[in-house]
Amino acid sequence: MTAETAAKDKPTELVDRATIRFAGDSGDGIQLSGNQFTLTTASVGNDLATLPDFPAEIRAPAGTLPGVSSFQISFSGSEVLTPGDEPDVLVAMNPAALKANLGELPHGRIIVVNEDAFEPGNLKKAGFHENPLENDDLKAYRVVKVPMTTVTAEALVDTKLSKKDVERCKNFFALGVVYWMYSRPLEPTLEWIGEKFAKKPEYVEANSLALKAGYNYALTTEIFSAHFTVRKAKLKPGVYRNVTGTEATVLGLLAAAEVAKTPLFYGSYPITPASDILHELAKYKHYNVKTFQAEDEISAVGSAIGASYGGHIGVTGTSGPGLSLKAEFIGLAVMVELPLVIVDVQRAGPSTGMPTKTEQGDLLQAFFGRHGESPVAVLAAASSADCFRMAYEAVRLATKYMTPVILLSDGYLTNGAEPWRIPNESELPPIQISHLADPDTYKPYERDCLTFARRWVVPGTPGMEHRVGGLETEDITGNVSYDPINHDLMVRMRQAKIMRIAADIPPVKVRGEEQGDLLVLGWGSTYGAITTAVDQLRAAGHKVSSAHLRYLNPFPRNLGEVLAGFKTILVPEINLGQLRLLLRGKFDGNFIGYNRVEGRPFKVHEIEDKIKELLR
Amino acid sequence: MADLNQALQAPPEPTKKDFMSDQEVRWCPGCGDYSILAQMQKIMPELGIPREKIVFFSGIGCSSRFPYYMNTYGFHTIHGRAPAVATGLRCARPDLSVWVVTGDGDGLSIGGNHLMHALRRNMDITILLFNNRIYGLTKGQASPTSELGKITKSSPYGTIEHPIDPVSFALSSEATFVARTLANEPKHLAEILKRAAAHRGSSFVEILQNCNIFNDGAFVHFAGKDVRADRMLYLEHGKPMVFGANNDKGLTLDCPTLKKIEVKTNADRERLLVHDETLDDPGLAYSLSRLTYPDYPVSVGVFRYVIKPTYSGMLSEQINDAIARKGRGTLHDLLNSGKHWTIKADGSQARG
Numbered sequence: 001m002t003a004e005t006a007a008k009d010k011p012t013e014l015v016d017r018a019t020i021r022f023a024g025d026s027g028d029g030i031q032l033s034g035n036q037f038t039l040t041t042a043s044v045g046n047d048l049a050t051l052p053d054f055p056a057e058i059r060a061p062a063g064t065l066p067g068v069s070s071f072q073i074s075f076s077g078s079e080v081l082t083p084g085d086e087p088d089v090l091v092a093m094n095p096a097a098l099k100a101n102l103g104e105l106p107h108g109r110i111i112v113v114n115e116d117a118f119e120p121g122n123l124k125k126a127g128f129h130e131n132p133l134e135n136d137d138l139k140a141y142r143v144v145k146v147p148m149t150t151v152t153a154e155a156l157v158d159t160k161l162s163k164k165d166v167e168r169c170k171n172f173f174a175l176g177v178v179y180w181m182y183s184r185p186l187e188p189t190l191e192w193i194g195e196k197f198a199k200k201p202e203y204v205e206a207n208s209l210a211l212k213a214g215y216n217y218a219l220t221t222e223i224f225s226a227h228f229t230v231r232k233a234k235l236k237p238g239v240y241r242n243v244t245g246t247e248a249t250v251l252g253l254l255a256a257a258e259v260a261k262t263p264l265f266y267g268s269y270p271i272t273p274a275s276d277i278l279h280e281l282a283k284y285k286h287y288n289v290k291t292f293q294a295e296d297e298i299s300a301v302g303s304a305i306g307a308s309y310g311g312h313i314g315v316t317g318t319s320g321p322g323l324s325l326k327a328e329f330i331g332l333a334v335m336v337e338l339p340l341v342i343v344d345v346q347r348a349g350p351s352t353g354m355p356t357k358t359e360q361g362d363l364l365q366a367f368f369g370r371h372g373e374s375p376v377a378v379l380a381a382a383s384s385a386d387c388f389r390m391a392y393e394a395v396r397l398a399t400k401y402m403t404p405v406i407l408l409s410d411g412y413l414t415n416g417a418e419p420w421r422i423p424n425e426s427e428l429p430p431i432q433i434s435h436l437a438d439p440d441t442y443k444p445y446e447r448d449c450l451t452f453a454r455r456w457v458v459p460g461t462p463g464m465e466h467r468v469g470g471l472e473t474e475d476i477t478g479n480v481s482y483d484p485i486n487h488d489l490m491v492r493m494r495q496a497k498i499m500r501i502a503a504d505i506p507p508v509k510v511r512g513e514e515q516g517d518l519l520v521l522g523w524g525s526t527y528g529a530i531t532t533a534v535d536q537l538r539a540a541g542h543k544v545s546s547a548h549l550r551y552l553n554p555f556p557r558n559l560g561e562v563l564a565g566f567k568t569i570l571v572p573e574i575n576l577g578q579l580r581l582l583l584r585g586k587f588d589g590n591f592i593g594y595n596r597v598e599g600r601p602f603k604v605h606e607i608e609d610k611i612k613e614l615l616r
Numbered sequence: 617m618a619d620l621n622q623a624l625q626a627p628p629e630p631t632k633k634d635f636m637s638d639q640e641v642r643w644c645p646g647c648g649d650y651s652i653l654a655q656m657q658k659i660m661p662e663l664g665i666p667r668e669k670i671v672f673f674s675g676i677g678c679s680s681r682f683p684y685y686m687n688t689y690g691f692h693t694i695h696g697r698a699p700a701v702a703t704g705l706r707c708a709r710p711d712l713s714v715w716v717v718t719g720d721g722d723g724l725s726i727g728g729n730h731l732m733h734a735l736r737r738n739m740d741i742t743i744l745l746f747n748n749r750i751y752g753l754t755k756g757q758a759s760p761t762s763e764l765g766k767i768t769k770s771s772p773y774g775t776i777e778h779p780i781d782p783v784s785f786a787l788s789s790e791a792t793f794v795a796r797t798l799a800n801e802p803k804h805l806a807e808i809l810k811r812a813a814a815h816r817g818s819s820f821v822e823i824l825q826n827c828n829i830f831n832d833g834a835f836v837h838f839a840g841k842d843v844r845a846d847r848m849l850y851l852e853h854g855k856p857m858v859f860g861a862n863n864d865k866g867l868t869l870d871c872p873t874l875k876k877i878e879v880k881t882n883a884d885r886e887r888l889l890v891h892d893e894t895l896d897d898p899g900l901a902y903s904l905s906r907l908t909y910p911d912y913p914v915s916v917g918v919f920r921y922v923i924k925p926t927y928s929g930m931l932s933e934q935i936n937d938a939i940a941r942k943g944r945g946t947l948h949d950l951l952n953s954g955k956h957w958t959i960k961a962d963g964s965q966a967r968g
Contacts, residue, residue: 043957045965234963241956251950258947265708285938287945290707290931295733299700302693302730306673306704309691310712314704332694422951459689459705459712462668467637467684469692479639480684 010219011226017076018182018230019084022174023101024093024114025062026055026069029171034071035417036175040188042242042419045232046075049384049528051083051601052415056272056355063125068100077231081383081528083416085603089181091174093117093148095126107140112177114170116149144223148173148214155213159206169210176214183229186211238421245384245413246276248420249317249343252391254287257313260399260431265307267292267300268317272355273411274345277317297325301342305329308338309468311435311458313395317343320362321352323406324369330404331370334494336468337445337454339398339405343391346410348599357599358411360524363578366406367553373491375498377401378553380408382527385420387413390550396431397501402453408552412601413525439463444478451504452497498554505551507558512538512545515565518614522572523549523579526602530572533607544611549579555586563589570594570614572607634667635660637687643678648799648825649746653685655806660688663713663813670713671705673698675727678753678827679719679746696727699734702741703927710928713813714741721751724760724780735789735818737927742812742819745782746799750831768830782822783905783919787898792817794901794920798839799825804850804916811918817926824916838909847909851917856888859913867904867912874903876912893921 020037024030031052041048051072060067074084089110092098094117105111118133132138133145152173156166172193179186190208197203218224243251257264266289268278282291290307294300301316308314318326323344333340346362348354362369366378377397381390390407398405436442436455444466445454457464466478474481475489510519511534522530527548534546547562549555563569563583571580572594580593594610596602635657643649660670670688674680676695683690693701698716706714716734723731723745734741750768751757757770761782765774786794793815797808805823812819824835838847845861857867858879866879866888879885895901901919908914958966 039955043955043967045957045959232963232965235959237959237961237963239952239956239958241954243954247954251953254945254950255947258945258950263708265704267704284945285935286942287950288935288939290935292703292707294700294703295729298697299703299730299733302697302700303704303707305693306691306701306706307708308704309701310705310708312708328694329697336691422956425947425951458709459671460668460709462666465668465687465689467639467690467692469683469690470694471692 010224012183012229013226015228015230016078017074017080017084018089018228019072019074019087020089020091020178020182021070021072021087021101022091022178023068023070023097024171025096026057026067027059027062028069028093029168030069030071030093033171033175034073036189036192037178037184038073038417039192039242040179040184041073041075042240043188044184045235046077046230047080047233047235048073048075048418049080049083050417051412053600054356061125063094063096063122065096065100065126068097070097070101075230077233079233080418081532082601082604085605089178091178093171093174095122095128095132098132099126099128105141108142110142110144111138112144112146112174114148114174115145116147146177146217146223151213151217152210155209156206159209160202161206166206169206172207172210173214173217176211176216177218179211180215180218181224181227183227186215235419236421240419240421242417243385243388243420244415244417245381245387245409246280246415248385248387249277249381249391249409249414250280250284252388253281253315253341253395254284254289255388255428256392256395256431257289258287259428260313260395260433262399262433263288263290263312264315265290265292265304265312266315266317267294267303267307269294269297269300269322271297271319271322273347273414274317274319274322274343276414277343277345297322298329301326301329301340305333305336305338305340308333308340309459311456313339313341313399315341315343315395317345319345319347319355320349320365323362323365327370330376331372331374332470333404334370334374334376335470335473337402337494339402339456341391341394341398342404342406343394344406344408345414346408348597354599356411358525358574358601359597359599360408360410360526360574360578361597362408363523363552363575364581366408367582373495375495376553377403377405377498377501378408379405380524380550380552381413382524382548382550384413384416384418386527386550388420392428396429397504399431399433399456400453400504401451401497401501402456403497408524410525435461437461437464442466443476444468445473446476447493450500452493452500502554502557505554505556508547508549508556508562510545510547510562511535513543514545514562516543516545517567518544518570518611519563519566519568520544520546520570520572520607520611521549521563521579522546523552526572526574529602529604529607532604533611536604537608537611542611542615544615552579552582560587563587568592568614570610572602572610574602630661630667632657632661635687637685639684641685642681644829646828647678648748648827649678649682651799651802652744652746652805652823652825653682655802655809656686659806659810659813662810665713669711670715672715672717673702673705674717675722676753677719677722677751679717680722682717696722696725697730698722699727699730699739699741699743703734703737703739706739706741706928707931710740710932716741716743718743718745719752720745720747720749720759720761720782724782724785728760731785732789735786735791735820738790738792738817738924740816740818740926740928742815742821744809744812744821744823746823746825747782748825748827748831749779749834750827752827752830756830781905783820784902786820786822787902787905787920791820791920792922792924793819793918795820795918796822796824796905796916798835798916799823800839808918811921815921817924838914847913849907849913849915851891851893851904851915851919853891853893853918853921856885856890858888865913874907874912891917893918895920896922
């Protein structure tokens, strides 16, 4: 069964871009369905972006609003930089999923519901007094009622699965329906089912049957008059794979370690949404990666510093609350000038906040969240795939400048996915690590005249025994020193070292004219929404440019010049204006914020509206 | 030629002096730490470990100045967290001899969590806890080992918290080598340090150490030179638990507790417990760790010495196994992992 054969039976409608949201109980396998749809969509050559959204509770009470999990994917034959503002199709597996998502669904769009789940108990749990499928509540939408539970059970009647297991196959049935709607092939998912349940042939059979049943149901029943096709994207030639931000981060760290020919050590304490980095890296033992699940956030960073001291690439990963706990140790790494990479997968704060929701609230914490003058390099990935490059950069800069580097990612980037053009080995910048072994000339705090980095001498090197520590050290010798002039010198030296990095990073690029009335300047994960908004407005004839920061401390060396070219600079951030504060401290300019802190990424139209308001 | 001859000669045997750094030692005159430093520098040449392979970590406190005075690799970290940094180094570098010097505040208060986990993981590191039952560097506050009711600067009406015993803590944290010794008994101290260094796994040594400024005489009531024979029990593997200037006192088991008895007759001798530091069950060692004067003698020596797989050993094994099974991953493998597809110059697409 392929999309091509099915397409003969009903007319197809070509659409430029489509956005689908799967929603259901957190136990309904929504994320699994979303991931399968993503892999299939990537494999047919669409560009795409995804937004998984799930509750912090592992299994919130079934059928309730807090238990709703969703997964949105947007795909197109053109460039896709965001998971889409609003869905074209909402797949709702129960009343709660419908209720939780209806507010974001524009009138006229399609709702596919599992009709069977709309029974009195579930309706009540979702807070419906009447069944919305039976009154006029949904008359503004195109509602497609499918008795998914019943049809799945009928399709699986000859399998030996229990009633409960049969019911759990309904997500594959729903996926089959949507595959037909968007002319997707079933093979990638059938293959995946075969591999995933290789040891349980009865599950392979049942899930495959459910998937095909959904597809055939959509094909043969009268509920859909047409289905959609989406052109292949014109992606740059190369080899591609699909990556989540987590996977890209892990691959970036590993690639850096391989290029540097230096083992990677990852110390981490479980924290949403950073734990997956630990889970993923733990699979790479055959790359000589050492992963350590520490007893707390503090030990996690401490162990990474210990590994760096021993000559490994020490990395720790966390989210905002964990970064707070690591602060004192990061200060130690600043003082002893050892390489250290800290990946902060930001989430909505303060405190426990909303652990599964995204935010850009840690920028100032990354810059200043330590006592004393404690500068570190700060980077931010712009997209899920960009996590590869920026994780690689974090290792390159940490080892070259002997400094902690904080890499800011966030919940949206880490869980979201997109196609990634795999770089050739030759495209990766070199990372050269050498551990000095010359006892005659060694002074622990003597510096490289270009980078200001001290030398990385590791224990085990004969004749170079020395002591380092958190007490202030004398320039050159590294002996403990309370000398006032020396302290002032060392404070400035540590700052100057970080500023030296500016010469080693790319200048910021302007998209559009390099001078004008309005520049939209973002950082981190807002890249997709800002770029799409600006591109769309430019295509419609508006005069607006954009620029995006992936290097924050230090800023790119041409940033001041770029900013000086614009009368107004709009700075959209998912915080209350943290970058804006930094820019105001450093540059002259008319900086205007666009700030929403709702635990979700920006929508393109929100930024468009703000730009239009400023251009009026 | 003279140079060549010199070069061909075996390097001279290291001496105590080789382990002394050029830094001036700045503990208070009369501090117990001097004795510990001297014994450490004395035993180092006897361990047969090249100086460059030795790393001392510390946290914050008087004890934590220790690494500056040892001419080895040293890292003065932050308060309570030395075991975490040592853990990272131990994972990265199984070839090194890794030491942690801590105190009763650093190790049991702010760093209690790290200490517990380094011990229970059987990290192959040697942890020395200098116990003076007071905060010295911050000038005299109560510590987690200060006795109930202790009057200090932070407790002018006496402390209202119960102390913890470091050896009990280490035993219940699953340490595989646990000992107690005294700073002012150099021979015993040196012997214990050597045994701790030789152990593969988590070694924990409590060193009773006098702070003559803020808590002078903390141990003198049982460890004073004139009374210690009668008030302390020197645990020795395979030997009966007997003490007293005339070997006339001992310990026996009187379920469910230990009992102090007079040892006068052969029948008494037969009732004496015989120390076995290799018992897997730490129960008896725990009971011994909790004996306090005047009801009982205070025990010193090796409480526990058992062999278990170490964290770093098992980590290396897992990595070697994975490499043997899957082959050492390469950058090429890494970049080509996962399901991928190719977009050709004409825009056409192919799987793989």
